[in-house]
Amino acid sequence: MSAFEHRQSAHCESGVMASLLSQAGLPMSEPMAFGLASGLAFAYLPIVKLGGMPLIAYRMPPRHLIKTLSKRLGVRLTSRTFSNPEQGRQALDEALDSGRLVGLQSSVFWLPYFPPEMRFHFNAHNLLAYGREGDDYLLSDPVFEAPVRCTTADLQKARFAKGALAAKGLMYYLDDVSPEQDWAQLIRQSVLSTTRILDGLPLPWIGIRGIRHLASCVERLDPAQAKYNRLYLTHIVRMQEEIGTGGAGFRFMYASFLQEAGEKIGDATLREASTRMTAVGDDWRQFASACVRASRSKGGAPDFRPIAEMLRGIAGQERVLMKELGAWAKHKGRRSAV
């Protein structure tokens, strides 16, 4: 195995997968890993509460990227969880001592190298372990600029933290990574899958219908509940920007994927779609700014209708884009089948 090189990423799971694949001989950028795993999504889940607020996700649920990408690339994924933390520690040590690069799922709150402002109870963070030195683990946390270190006790606490999405010490690594891939087919398949997630499910909370649903929730906010409204609107912004998304709730990362994919297979449609996805991302950022402006404004009854209209505009643009990408993927599929 060649020397490990840390790469900073926007998002933990796509960053870990891109690093694992690149290290195993299949060079992969983070946006490519994200796009090929069809990571882009939107979901508004009022039943799942985070600090009393609904869960708003801009991507597929945790572990989706790892599983989907491994399957599509025909890679052998070995993943293990442990009911006994001590066994989890031994298994990690053995894997590291045999020279493996190991992906780990852990809690954010118990990792001491996170600054206090960024610590919250989120158990589905992903990072890489690439070695040991004394009582320290050498870690490559994809959202940080440089590699970090963590003591055994701290890492154990973070890997075996309880609560929602508990990691149970999940560790994973890849084998049988082939550098030979049918890129045209992979890209077609993953784009088609994304169009179906965003614009093809008959559920009111998922995809573009979810964005419209969020728009009507924003519209229906009671102007008298100033404090709740402030927390609600900034909660949306946090879900979209704070949790490593590469900006605009993964829209910029997906646009970057479309561009790279378009160049890889020499397809102008994808490159054009990338430019438009960037424009959608810019609108998401404008929407975030508007949410914060509305939470800041003091006095007078705030009008939430313009913010809801911005969301409907975004939903409309994403729907048109998904329809075109869907038609492109199906057309491609027919041609290659002949």
Add this chain to the structure above:
Amino acid sequence: MKLDEVPQDPDSAYGGHSKLLYAVDDQGRYQGAPSAGWEPESYSTQLAVAELQAQEAEAHAAWQRGEASPLECLMYRYRMDLPALAQIAGLWQWRVRRHFRPEIYRRLSDSLLARYAEAFGLTVDELRRYQKELP
């Protein structure tokens, strides 16, 4: 977002770190770009942290007045809410809420205290010390 639009606002909630965004250069080509922070985002984070701190202060005052056990205050201090603490400690929410009452909390068994201690990353002795801090 263009490269020169990647926000570099100081006083962010990143604690001196920068995070990666994706942006386009003049030719429209994507690349990763570090961002030191974005003002609307930091405002949102700080508002959420301030809310937790206010809840903690309120629970702290109730504890000092002898109206609540230290559990509620510690819960907010460790950035949890009732559903989160109940799930992490493996208890029903109504039981946790009951343990917010000082007279009940004082009689808790070591095994129950151990669950809370683990949730907060403390030892049982440290957790007991909080109870003794009462006036």
